[in-house]
Amino acid sequence: MFADRMGEGGATRAEELAGRLRLDGVHGVVLPYVDTAGVTRIKTVPVARLPRAARWGVGMSPVFDVFLSDDSITATDRLGGPDGDLRLVPDLDRLTVLAAQPGWAWAPVDRYTQAGQAWPGCQRGFLRAMTERADAAGLGFTMAIEVEWALGRAGTDEFVAACAGPAYGATRLVELSDYARDLLSALDAQGVEVEQLHPEYADAQFELSVAARDPVGAADDSLLVRQTIRAVSHRHGLRPSFAPSVLAGRVGNGGHVHLSATRDGRNLFTGGPGPHGLTAEAEACAAGILDLLPALLAIGAPSVASYLRLVPSHWAGVFACWGHETREAALRLITGNAGAEDSAANLEVKCVDLAASPYLLLGALIGAALDGRRRELRLPPPVTGDPARFAADDLAGRGIRRLPTSLDEAADAFAAAPPLREALGDLLADAVLAVRRAEAQRLRGASDEEVAAALRWIY
Structure with missing residues (x-):
């Protein structure tokens, strides 16, 4: 009590x-x-x-x-x-x-x-329970969530880009140098360990990466980082959008998750006999996530706008496959530089965004990983290049599925995934399904532009 x-x-x-x-x-x-x-x-x-x-x-x-x-x-x-x-x-x-x-x-x-x-509906409690379930199995998970946002001018519900520089361009930082400095200063004062801050691909888009830590701490950090970005932006007369689609037809904001697992202090995503150095246990965890990925989209891509972002050949990871450093695969295995594998090796989940509750998402990923470990699953062959280059028959022959293309499809996949219901419990699983169905229904028939506008400033 x-x-x-x-x-x-x-x-x-x-x-x-x-x-x-x-x-x-x-x-x-x-x-x-x-x-x-x-x-x-x-x-x-x-x-x-x-x-x-x-x-x-x-x-x-x-x-x-x-x-x-x-x-x-x-x-x-x-x-x-x-x-x-x-x-x-x-x-x-x-x-x-x-x-x-x-x-x-x-x-x-x-x-x-x-x-x-x-x-039982407490998402933070759910994530803690899943972390404890992993601990009981001798697995320690470390996780981090990348934060992408598009920075607009305040005072309008339209999106007016706050800077004009090119993707990844140095000019963006020059234009917003004071803003970026104040953001880094605030996060440092709050004890958030920032690894990178840089301009991203879309209009006035930025990305911030933080150090990996325990799952509950990682979810808390994601919440605190976004609170801080909002506050710093407001002080500079700017307005951030973390929405999956800020402008229809343009690249959206992701919320990629990085995760690794350890046993007795050893990183299980390197030094093993499996593909690209995976241990059997890490491979089973990755295979569990891959197997449940369509259902996991109902948690990790929970908005109608999420499916405006999930477009082939946009590095959003819209195919249920994995690859070594392959940015078009939904699961990207990162092994790191030679000599740094033990600290760097991790799995990146690319098909998720910041409309997701970080607590629900990280807890569900741990649940899927533990399910894969329980079933001793193995990964299919890795993908190289862009899976979109294959015809439908070729994709099927390679065992590659297109992930759900709508929130309705993701909700159906979630409803048919007993391992996720078992992990979440009935009350929380029913809430997820009811909210996803209702979100899909309320924007049914809306154009892509109307969907992006309706959700632009919500997240």
């Missing part, structure tokens, strides 16, 4: 933290979580109420588990009505003073029932 977990020592710590926050000039604490549609929802408390929030939580209705991205509500047999309440309990270990929002701190929450039991 959440009150018990605080105890006398925890209550004392919360009081001490509140005192330090006051000395730092902090007046309020943001308590965020991500709903099933991938939208970050929050409550805030004054610093003086932080100890009480940490001991007893802050109220929030369970109906948000079936909110859609436009704030309308769908339902399952257990969710969607006006009854009930949950408690948002901040994780004090992740309490962070927000460098780009003076006077504010931030702490992600776990959700509990009023009786103090873990809420």
Whole structure:
């Protein structure tokens, strides 16, 4: 129970933290979580109420588990009505003073029932449970989520690019040098380890990569990075979009996941007898993800706009295949430079985006990996080059499937994937399916341009 977990020592710590926050000039604490549609929802408390929030939580209705991205509500047999309440309990270990929002701190929450039991629809709790399931099998996962965003001018719902330079061009950084500096400074002050920041392909698009860490920490980092990008952008008169499709017909924003697994401290994605140095255990984990990839799109590409991004020959990974350093494959095995394989070798999942809840996505990927390990799956032959060059018969002969081309198809695949339902549990799996079906229905018949415009500033 959440009150018990605080105890006398925890209550004392919360009081001490509140005192330090006051000395730092902090007046309020943001308590965020991500709903099933991938939208970050929050409550805030004054610093003086932080100890009480940490001991007893802050109220929030369970109906948000079936909110859609436009704030309308769908339902399952257990969710969607006006009854009930949950408690948002901040994780004090992740309490962070927000460098780009003076006077504010931030702490992600776990959700509990009023009786103090873990809420089965809590996505952060789900990711923690999947991490613990992997730990019990002797596997330690490390993960990271790349963040891509298109930077527009504030004051309009249209997208007006904030800079004019070419893809990956140095001129973009020159135009937005102060902005990029302030972003790096804020993330550093918040303890986020940035590995790269660079201009990307699409108009005014940037990408930021952070260091890999434990799965819950990686999901928290993804949330904090986006909070910081929004705040820094606002201070510069800019507006970021993390949507999968900002402008229809153009390259969209991905949210690629990098993952590796260790046993007894050894990276299992290198030094093995399998293809490109995979150990049998890592190969089985990768094969499990590959096998469930169509169903995983309902979690990792959860928006109607996601399927405007998933276009062949755009490095979005729209075919269910894998390859060594092959950027058109949905799964890209990265082995790293010679001599650095032990720290660098990992699997990149390319077909997912930032409309996804990071907690749901990372937990589902671990669940798929563990399912592949349980079944001792093996990978098919790797792909080189662009799979789109093959005719349909050739693709079928090579065992390569086109991933779902719509949210409806992804939802159908998810509904037919028992391993994912077992991992998520009935309440959370039903919420995912209901929200995906309703999102698909509400934008049915809309043009690509209308879909992009409707979701441009949601994520």
